Amino acid sequence: MKKKLILAVLAISLFMTGCASVNITITKPDKAESEKESVLSKGIPWIDSELKENLSEDMPVDPKDDFHLYANKEWLLDSEIPSGYKAWSHYTERGLEVKKQCMDLLKKDDLTGHDAELIQTYNDLILDWDARNASQVSEIQDLYDAVSAADDIEDITAFLTDSATSDMLFSFFNYSACIGFNDPEKYIVGVDTPSLLLGDSAEYPERTELGDMYYGYDKDMFIYISGKLGEEKSQAEEKFDSAIELETKLAEKIYTTKEQKEDDYFDRINNEMPFEEVTELAEVFPLGEILTSSGYEYPGMYLVTRPDYFELLDEVYTDENLDGIKNLMLVKYLLGYQQVLDRETYERSIEAKNEYFGTSGSLSDEEMAYNMVSSMLPASMQKVYISEYGSEEDKKKMYDLCQEVIDTYREMLSENQWASDEVRNYAIEKLDKMKIHAAYPDKFRDTSGIDIKGCSLLEARERIIRTEEEYSKSLIGTSKDKDMWAEGFDILSCNAFYDLQENTINMIIGMMGEPFFSSEMGTEELYASIGAFWVGHEISHAFDSNGAQFDAEGKFRDWWTEEDRAEFDRRVSKMDDYLDKIVAFDDKHFIGKNIDTEMVADMTGLQCALRMASKVDGFDYDRFFRKYAQMNASLSVYSYELSTLTQDEHPLDYSRTNVPVQQFEEFYATYDVKGGDNMYLAPEERLVIW
Numbered sequence: 001m002k003k004k005l006i007l008a009v010l011a012i013s014l015f016m017t018g019c020a021s022v023n024i025t026i027t028k029p030d031k032a033e034s035e036k037e038s039v040l041s042k043g044i045p046w047i048d049s050e051l052k053e054n055l056s057e058d059m060p061v062d063p064k065d066d067f068h069l070y071a072n073k074e075w076l077l078d079s080e081i082p083s084g085y086k087a088w089s090h091y092t093e094r095g096l097e098v099k100k101q102c103m104d105l106l107k108k109d110d111l112t113g114h115d116a117e118l119i120q121t122y123n124d125l126i127l128d129w130d131a132r133n134a135s136q137v138s139e140i141q142d143l144y145d146a147v148s149a150a151d152d153i154e155d156i157t158a159f160l161t162d163s164a165t166s167d168m169l170f171s172f173f174n175y176s177a178c179i180g181f182n183d184p185e186k187y188i189v190g191v192d193t194p195s196l197l198l199g200d201s202a203e204y205p206e207r208t209e210l211g212d213m214y215y216g217y218d219k220d221m222f223i224y225i226s227g228k229l230g231e232e233k234s235q236a237e238e239k240f241d242s243a244i245e246l247e248t249k250l251a252e253k254i255y256t257t258k259e260q261k262e263d264d265y266f267d268r269i270n271n272e273m274p275f276e277e278v279t280e281l282a283e284v285f286p287l288g289e290i291l292t293s294s295g296y297e298y299p300g301m302y303l304v305t306r307p308d309y310f311e312l313l314d315e316v317y318t319d320e321n322l323d324g325i326k327n328l329m330l331v332k333y334l335l336g337y338q339q340v341l342d343r344e345t346y347e348r349s350i351e352a353k354n355e356y357f358g359t360s361g362s363l364s365d366e367e368m369a370y371n372m373v374s375s376m377l378p379a380s381m382q383k384v385y386i387s388e389y390g391s392e393e394d395k396k397k398m399y400d401l402c403q404e405v406i407d408t409y410r411e412m413l414s415e416n417q418w419a420s421d422e423v424r425n426y427a428i429e430k431l432d433k434m435k436i437h438a439a440y441p442d443k444f445r446d447t448s449g450i451d452i453k454g455c456s457l458l459e460a461r462e463r464i465i466r467t468e469e470e471y472s473k474s475l476i477g478t479s480k481d482k483d484m485w486a487e488g489f490d491i492l493s494c495n496a497f498y499d500l501q502e503n504t505i506n507m508i509i510g511m512m513g514e515p516f517f518s519s520e521m522g523t524e525e526l527y528a529s530i531g532a533f534w535v536g537h538e539i540s541h542a543f544d545s546n547g548a549q550f551d552a553e554g555k556f557r558d559w560w561t562e563e564d565r566a567e568f569d570r571r572v573s574k575m576d577d578y579l580d581k582i583v584a585f586d587d588k589h590f591i592g593k594n595i596d597t598e599m600v601a602d603m604t605g606l607q608c609a610l611r612m613a614s615k616v617d618g619f620d621y622d623r624f625f626r627k628y629a630q631m632n633a634s635l636s637v638y639s640y641e642l643s644t645l646t647q648d649e650h651p652l653d654y655s656r657t658n659v660p661v662q663q664f665e666e667f668y669a670t671y672d673v674k675g676g677d678n679m680y681l682a683p684e685e686r687l688v689i690w
Helices: 067-078 090-107 114-127 129-135 138-148 153-160 209-228 233-253 265-269 275-280 287-293 309-316 319-335 343-357 365-376 378-389 392-414 421-432 457-475 523-543 562-580 592-613 621-631 638-647 653-661 665-671
Strands: 087-089 174-179 187-192 272-274 301-304 435-439 496-499 504-508 583-585 634-636
Touching: 067 621, 067 653, 087 090, 090 114, 090 365, 090 378, 114 365, 114 378, 114 457, 129 343, 129 457, 138 153, 138 319, 138 457, 153 287, 153 319, 174 457, 209 233, 209 319, 209 343, 209 638, 233 309, 233 319, 272 275, 275 287, 275 301, 343 638, 365 378, 392 421, 392 435, 392 504, 392 523, 392 592, 421 523, 496 523, 504 523, 523 592, 523 621, 562 592, 583 638, 592 621, 592 653, 621 653, 621 665, 634 638
Parallel strands: 187 301, 435 504
Antiparallel strands: 087 634, 174 187, 272 301, 496 504
């Protein structure tokens, strides 16, 4: 995937200068130059230019020192993070273009059909502040009071196994239909550990700066909403801390972010078993009863990501921990409603976010409403958008560009020097079987069963949630419909993804616009954007540390020789070691293991695009590299940078420019980069995976 989704922002056109054609002659550095110390060895080669406070008008720029800043300084200084946003980038400017089109559709009078009616009705309910203010918290009061009044663990079990309440309450584990690792053709049932208030389970033994932000925000919002339900502040504070105390116990058996990035993570979570074995995982906690009462019992296999979590849950799920159990349920329950209650609550949530996460202002009501519509009714919103803005011509052009990049990848793999014939040939077979999905699918799920006429906002939300649950259950045991390839992914977002269980690259309509894709782009821009940054990047995920564990059919299967795997791991480990040494900002280093899959994709995508460029007479490498850098231009608030650095698989954007370009001789020749320059990396230190 290109990037985790962030809110869209105001568009700004690219400004490119100095695009004179450059003829490339690649020469091997002489020994004296290659022995010069790389500035990167000092650990602080570049500033974090995504934090605007690090920038100034008189700051000198040089492509030899910090190429990302050199290519993007004007954009970074002229841009501001808009009200209500954590970050601003070319992703978000393109995203806002699509979002504005969607917001217009939500107000368009002449739209017809069930999906148009659904999205417009839900949008109207969100924007009806009079109705929302009138009901305030009345619709959630009864269940909150009922859980608060539970006398023993049997009362809690009754809530969790009652179809009238189970969908609305935290159930201490997650379950839904999913595709297993061993058979990518069939839906089975996934049983997973729950999400946590502080995000990462590593936050519970010792909370970090980021954990403090989440703690403060969630606690303030729980105190505020529970106060509207009659809770005293001191009592609410005790309940929240009691919930955190219980989560601290549960977090012991929930994988940390670091553990989720380990190469053996798929092995660890790939635990398939029949229903009888699943129910035996818990003797006290009503695991089997919950699955049965909610309609998730069936004769096939279950994928249990962490079986030993339920041993711990047995120890926790007792009358001695009743208060903590109730309080965790109550906290999760109220926090789930903070965006859909009255105006005061919504505005308080904005104030709290600004206070704890360093953002400012708020989104317009119309944009806020669209975000909620697209989240709750994604298929309906996408179908309506495509009916208005879908282009078969652009779809075909994107498909052809994808095929061109795949053909170039085949050349790269064919000429690979370190892999054995067996592994190289299978990698090519996997590439040849890779399917291209361009723009949007021809088939979406049936939404005709969703009826929200005459509902309040909360009633409509509950109906949609229950319909989603019924849809999930309907998939269990069935074959995956591959024509519905966008299911579960917002194709209106500015993003793209590689599906390792389908072996497909998916270039969606949300990214198909300026500054990433247009019929007006020259070869250099197309190769930098589509060739390297988008398609080349996504194809690379088939052969990164995660994708390399799945075969051409999408099965979780080892197709490597022991020697080839060791060499691949050595190369990735070299990258991790290199990244670990670099200070990202303040005194915080990159965490190589967290980001190596995305960095491999970035570098290999660029490698592919440069091969494409080598076939074009008079190719303008300066224009190409500038465009590549501009793809990564972004600004962020501090909390977003901190979250990305510690929790995200994506590197900080400035490093997604500087680290990849310094691996290739074309960059050194274009800008005359030599030993001692910040952008210089000695040949023996360069990182080429494939």
